[in-house]
Amino acid sequence: MTDKKDKDEQERGKGKDSEETQKDLDDILGQLKESDKAPQAEKKGISQEDSEKSPKSEKAHSDQPEPEGLEQILDSISEKEDLEPVEDISVVQRIVGVFTGPAQVFQYLRVKPDFIVPLILAILIGVTSGFVFYDIALDDQIATYEQNDRLSDEQRNLIIDGIEQSRTGIMRLLSPLVFAPLGIGFIYAVISLIFWFLGNVLLGGKARFKQVFSVFSYSYLIIILLESVIQYPLILSKQTLKIDMSPAVFLNTAELSQTLAKFISSFDIFHLWFLVVFGIGFSIIYGFSKLKGVVSVFIAWLLYVLIIKVALASLTQGLLGF
Numbered sequence: 032m033t034d035k036k037d038k039d040e041q042e043r044g045k046g047k048d049s050e051e052t053q054k055d056l057d058d059i060l061g062q063l064k065e066s067d068k069a070p071q072a073e074k075k076g077i078s079q080e081d082s083e084k085s086p087k088s089e090k091a092h093s094d095q096p097e098p099e100g101l102e103q104i105l106d107s108i109s110e111k112e113d114l115e116p117v118e119d120i121s122v123v124q125r126i127v128g129v130f131t132g133p134a135q136v137f138q139y140l141r142v143k144p145d146f147i148v149p150l151i152l153a154i155l156i157g158v159t160s161g162f163v164f165y166d167i168a169l170d171d172q173i174a175t176y177e178q179n180d181r182l183s184d185e186q187r188n189l190i191i192d193g194i195e196q197s198r199t200g201i202m203r204l205l206s207p208l209v210f211a212p213l214g215i216g217f218i219y220a221v222i223s224l225i226f227w228f229l230g231n232v233l234l235g236g237k238a239r240f241k242q243v244f245s246v247f248s249y250s251y252l253i254i255i256l257l258e259s260v261i262q263y264p265l266i267l268s269k270q271t272l273k274i275d276m277s278p279a280v281f282l283n284t285a286e287l288s289q290t291l292a293k294f295i296s297s298f299d300i301f302h303l304w305f306l307v308v309f310g311i312g313f314s315i316i317y318g319f320s321k322l323k324g325v326v327s328v329f330i331a332w333l334l335y336v337l338i339i340k341v342a343l344a345s346l347t348q349g350l351l352g353f
Contacts, residue, residue, distance in 0.1 A: 117142045126152075129249050129308060137246055137312035144241040146248040150219060153248070153255050154212045160259075161207025164266060169194055171272050222335075223247045226313065229331055236317035246312035253305045276300055297336045306332055 120128065120139045126149070128136040176182065176190050197203065223244040230236040230243065265274045277299035306328055314324025 137315040144245040146245040149248040157211040161211045250309035
């Protein structure tokens with residue numbers, strides 16, 4: 032009886048121990064579950080908060096009006112460099128566009144400068160005209176010396192004999208094949224350098240020399256191509272290079288001083304057209320207004336005519352006697 036009672040008590044103790052053990056295990060598992068849920072809830076709360084907060088803040092930011100004032104006005108009128116890509120234009124389109132729509136061509140050249148084709152075209156025309164008009168140019172020189180009263184007959188004949196000898200000598204080849212290309216390249220480089228100095232230093236702009244050189248090369252095609260189409264047939268028909276298409280043809284140059292006549296003849300219709308187009312290109316690559324670009328080019332060209340073509344030519348004529 033006693034053994035049976037002890038046995039029952041032992042079983043009840045074991046059951047009580049097992050219940051307590053199970054309870055402890057349940058408590059531990061519950062704590063583990065709560066610890067797992069806490070970070071998730073925290074993360075979820077943060078993400079929810081961010082997701083709710085972010086659109087609101089962005090919306091609130093986007094709904095805010097742009098600040099107006101002096102800074103905005105300055106930003107709107109400031110000359111900023113356009114770094115956006117431009118539509119590709121072929122070489123033929125660029126050459127034609129100089130005559131029909133120069134602004135688009137110069138916008139392209141501002142981003143993608145290119146001067147190879149117009150420079151080669153100018154050299155080819157220069158070499159060809161050098162061969163074709165070589166004898167005509169010599170005849171003009173001879174006529175100039177024959178009309179010069181400051182020279183004695185001996186001096187005049189000596190100079191004319193030297194010119195005649197160059198008709199068949201090595202100079203007949205060197206002049207168009209060597210001197211013409213070098214002269215064209217030198218003139219293009221010097222004039223482009225002058226306008227680059229004018230825009231970058233004197234006017235406070237910012238552009239690369241290649242951009243200025245490209246704009247000048249394409250602009251000067253107006254003179255090169257139009258002279259080839261219009262003036263060259265007249266040269267062949269009249270057998271003289273002295274074809275004047277400036278306002279001087281409407282004036283009696285005999286009544287004008289030689290300096291004034293040279294100055295007026297420097298502004299023929301081709302050069303005026305070129306100056307306007309080049310002024311537009313000059314304004315585009317520097318971000319100036321068109322008026323500022325055209326006026327700057329005209330003033331610079333006016334100084335070039337006065338200093339180089341008029342003053343220097345008159346001085347040379349006085350020193351050499353022709």
